[in-house]
Amino acid sequence: MIYARGLVKRFGDFTAVDGIDLEVAPGEAFGFLGPNGAGKSSTMRMISCVSLPTAGELRILGMDPARDGTRIRGRLGVCPQLDTLDPDLNVRENLTTYARYFGISRAEARRRADELLEFARLTEKAASPVEPLSGGMKRRLTIARALVNEPDLVLLDEPTTGLDPQARHLLWERLFRLKQRGTTLVLTTHYMDEAEQLCDRLVVMDGGRIVAEGSPRSLIETYSTPEVVELRFGLEELDGYAGKLEGIGERLDVLPDRILLYAPDGDGAAAEVHRRGVNPSSVLVRRSSLEDVFLHLTGRTLVD
Numbered sequence: 442m443i444y445a446r447g448l449v450k451r452f453g454d455f456t457a458v459d460g461i462d463l464e465v466a467p468g469e470a471f472g473f474l475g476p477n478g479a480g481k482s483s484t485m486r487m488i489s490c491v492s493l494p495t496a497g498e499l500r501i502l503g504m505d506p507a508r509d510g511t512r513i514r515g516r517l518g519v520c521p522q523l524d525t526l527d528p529d530l531n532v533r534e535n536l537t538t539y540a541r542y543f544g545i546s547r548a549e550a551r552r553r554a555d556e557l558l559e560f561a562r563l564t565e566k567a568a569s570p571v572e573p574l575s576g577g578m579k580r581r582l583t584i585a586r587a588l589v590n591e592p593d594l595v596l597l598d599e600p601t602t603g604l605d606p607q608a609r610h611l612l613w614e615r616l617f618r619l620k621q622r623g624t625t626l627v628l629t630t631h632y633m634d635e636a637e638q639l640c641d642r643l644v645v646m647d648g649g650r651i652v653a654e655g656s657p658r659s660l661i662e663t664y665s666t667p668e669v670v671e672l673r674f675g676l677e678e679l680d681g682y683a684g685k686l687e688g689i690g691e692r693l694d695v696l697p698d699r700i701l702l703y704a705p706d707g708d709g710a711a712a713e714v715h716r717r718g719v720n721p722s723s724v725l726v727r728r729s730s731l732e733d734v735f736l737h738l739t740g741r742t743l744v745d
Contacts, residue, residue: 442467442594442625443488447497450483457483459649460497470616470626472636472643474731476739479646481629482522482598488627489596490514502593515543518592522599524579526571532582533558533567536589543590550589557585561615577608581615588619595619597628601635613638633731647739657731664737665729666691668707672700672714672721682719689713694736703733 443465450458458480465471473481486492487499490510499506501513526535533554540550558564561581566574574582580600587595600616601609609632616639619626630636636643637657645653645660653660670690674682679695686693690704700721704710707726714721 442469442502443471443627444500445497448484448487448494448499449496450480450487450492451495456649458487461644461646461649461651463644463651463654465625465627467625468620468623470620470628470639470641472640473627473629473646474633474636474643474735475646476735480649481646483649484646485596485598485627485629489517489519515590516593518587518590518595520580520584520587520595520597520600522602524583526579526582526586528571530571531567532563532569532571532574535571535582536586539586540589545590553589553591557588560588560618561585562611575608577604577611580604580608580612584612584615592624594625594627597626599629599631602631609635633735636731645734645738652738653734660734661729661731665733666703667705667729668703668710669727669729669733670702670704670707670710670714671723671725671727672702672719673698673723674700675722685717685719686714689717692737701733701736703729 443463445461445463447460447462448458449456449460461484473484475481483492487494487506488501490501490506490513493507502516504513506513527538530538536554536557537550540553545553558567561584563578563582563585566578571579584597584600601612604612613635616626626639628639640657642656644651653664655663679700682700683693683695686700686702690702690710692703694701702710711724711726714724
């Protein structure tokens, strides 16, 4: 579905994407993760054929964006980061009017709109104006619109940003249904739990380059430990505790609000903390997550 070798995107003297290689297989849910400015959006714009590569090779659906951009865009579904729904049209009309841009007949557009409204759980809102809809409803409508041309590849740029937890989980369920249908999904996200939920495979980008690639579980197994101990000390300075905790587990990270100990056995590491006479105000033992991978690979959280 997507093939890239040595892909580069420059803006003047600034290199946004610096020679990346990637492949996305049919039916795969593939994620781009990384800090702001890592090159994710520039890569997505090249994949969506709205920005041509500066150098390297890129094939989308077996075609060259430089020659076949129009044909490729006709087979893509795109959910942009910001909703671009038409406020002058009601919910159903946002789907049927968009379908007409793809040369879909009025009758077929109405049929697809009915199907997509049911998929997005918006049937009861079909005649409603767009503006009063909640943020979650607008995102579901935007994704439904991206599917109106029955695309081979769906691109989702931060699909759940700004939504409350309930709306995010509902949207995850809708996207999981698309995966079950065999739809190929490519997404960027700032939510690492979202990547773990949705992505079969992902890349971590930093500074325009891919610094890690694999399934969420394989990345955690490669770059972290099975468990993490979170130590909090109230308002106290944390640097003074680092020396007392050296050697417990495999790695130690001092964050502004807590200290993280990475260890195969979290309970054993927590017990060793107390044996050394260190008494944090709270201790949490948890499994490693993608956030721990980011701390290791980029030295900062995803949302900085």
